[in-house]
Amino acid sequence: xxxxxxxxxxxxxxxxxxxxxxxxxxxxxxxxxxxxxxxxxxxxxxxxxxxxxxxxxxxxxxxxxxxxxxxxxxxxxxxxxxxxxxxxxxxxxxxxxxxxxxxxxxxxxxxxxxxxxxxxxxxxxxxxxxxxxxxxxxxxxxxxxxxxxxxxxxxxxxxxxxxxxxxxxxxxxxxxxxxxxxxxxxxxxxxxxxxxxxxxxxxxxxxxxxxxxxxxxxxxxxxxxxxxxxxxxxxxxxxxxxxxxxxxxxxxxxxx
Amino acid sequence: xxxxxxxxxxxxxxxxxxxxxxxxxxxxxxxxxxxxxxxxxxxxxxxxxxxxxxxxxxxxxxxxxxxxxxxxxxxxxxxxxxxxxx
Numbered sequence: 001x002x003x004x005x006x007x008x009x010x011x012x013x014x015x016x017x018x019x020x021x022x023x024x025x026x027x028x029x030x031x032x033x034x035x036x037x038x039x040x041x042x043x044x045x046x047x048x049x050x051x052x053x054x055x056x057x058x059x060x061x062x063x064x065x066x067x068x069x070x071x072x073x074x075x076x077x078x079x080x081x082x083x084x085x086x087x088x089x090x091x092x093x094x095x096x097x098x099x100x101x102x103x104x105x106x107x108x109x110x111x112x113x114x115x116x117x118x119x120x121x122x123x124x125x126x127x128x129x130x131x132x133x134x135x136x137x138x139x140x141x142x143x144x145x146x147x148x149x150x151x152x153x154x155x156x157x158x159x160x161x162x163x164x165x166x167x168x169x170x171x172x173x174x175x176x177x178x179x180x181x182x183x184x185x186x187x188x189x190x191x192x193x194x195x196x197x198x199x200x201x202x203x204x205x206x207x208x209x210x211x212x213x214x215x216x217x218x219x220x221x222x223x224x225x226x227x228x229x230x231x232x233x234x235x236x237x238x239x240x241x242x243x244x245x246x247x248x249x250x251x252x253x254x255x256x
Numbered sequence: 257x258x259x260x261x262x263x264x265x266x267x268x269x270x271x272x273x274x275x276x277x278x279x280x281x282x283x284x285x286x287x288x289x290x291x292x293x294x295x296x297x298x299x300x301x302x303x304x305x306x307x308x309x310x311x312x313x314x315x316x317x318x319x320x321x322x323x324x325x326x327x328x329x330x331x332x333x334x335x336x337x338x339x340x341x342x
Contacts, residue, residue: 065328103324138272145268146261170329178333218268223260235267239274 015042016081049077052087057094057117059170060110068103075101088125092118109161109180116163119155119189120196129153129248137250144252146219150212151249152241155189156201163187164200192245199244204229205237209246217253 007022014021015038027037050073054061061069076097082090095114098104129151140148157163162178163185169176186201188209201209207228211221225232241247 061328063328063330063333064326067323068326068328071323104326107326107330134272137268142265142269143261145264148268166333176329176332180333218264219260222264226260226263234263235270238267238271242271 012081014038015045017078018042046074046077048087049073049082049090052090053077053094056088056091056121057114059113059117059167060094062170063107063110063113063166064104072098072101072104088121091121094118109159109163109166112157112159112161112163113166116157116159116167116187116189116198119157120198123155123189123191123196124194126153126191129245132242132247132249140252146217146222147253148218148250149215149253150218150247151251152209152213152246153190153248154209154213154241154244154246156206156210156213157187157189158184158206159187160184164198167198188244188246190244190246197244204232208232208234208237209241 007024010019010022011025013019021034021038025034027034029037032040050070053073053076054069057069060072064072076091076094079097080093084090095111095118098111098114104110161180161184162182164187165178165182165185167187168174169178186203186206188199188201188206190197190199204225208221208225211224212218216224222232222234238247
């Protein structure tokens with residue numbers, strides 16, 4: 001049994017790292033040598049993972065072009081073997097990889113784009129959340145509104161680069177007009193029906209939303225945000241987030 | 257506390273009123289089925305035909321120098337890059 005496991009591991013290394021296969025392996029094909037058979041197997045392995053990465057990182061593909069992306073994925077695939085039977089799980093370490101990948105150092109925003117694209121991947125496959133029950137909210141007495149704890153389905157990402165603009169500029173039909181010098185960005189990732197959306201959050205909205213995400217009451221989150229950002233517009237923010245599918249439900253704080 | 261309480265009540269009530277008027281309760285119409293693939297992909301077999309051809313390549317192409325230079329839309333993004341550029 002151990003011997004069998006050893007053989008499997010050796011085979012895996014041959015495919016992933018290109019080391020020699022076991023002399024005990026034999027091919028049943030007349031026209032293929034063992035080396036060619038292994039090479040075909042390896043190319044299929046890489047090809048499938050390359051396609052998985054292409055699906056997960058379409059913006060990075062556009063940013064760097066086909067050839068560079070192919071080289072990039074080949075390096076990634078050599079470094080990070082696939083560990084899930086589900087190919088949609090493959091590619092999670094892309095951001096970490098890009099931070100270290102020497103040819104990508106001229107594009108310092110690339111790791112942040114990778115984080116954003118992986119977050120979109122997670123959002124795409126996340127379990128459906130219920131629609132916000134406005135009819136039930138209407139039953140809550142007004143004086144209880146500050147005690148509401150809102151439920152959300154979204155991700156907030158901060159970047160030192162214009163991350164939201166970079167992502168939006170690479171969606172179908174968009175025209176690429178980005179100035180890296182335009183500064184940082186707070187990206188909101190949400191999903192409405194089956195469409196993952198990335199939109200820009202203001203500092204005030206991000207401040208409020210991040211407190212809501214950690215389940216501060218509506219009262220506490222709003223007060224704290226107003227203290228820092230006096231121009232925070234709660235009503236506009238609530239409506240915008242509701243329309244984007246970010247708000248999914250609520251409950252009342254039990255102790256007040 | 258008083259002023260923010262009032263503001264919150266106004267905002268939430270306003271939200272309820274607005275949504276009732278426009279008739280668009282949170283617009284999510286979920287028609288997603290289990291097993292639906294991401295757009296443009298069809299699981300691990302999406303490129304089965306193309307791939308099995310590509311897989312038959314006997315030569316393991318190593319990276320060429322031109323592969324090491326990004327040539328995509330990053331070239332159109334203005335502003336300063338890292339000092340290491342060039």
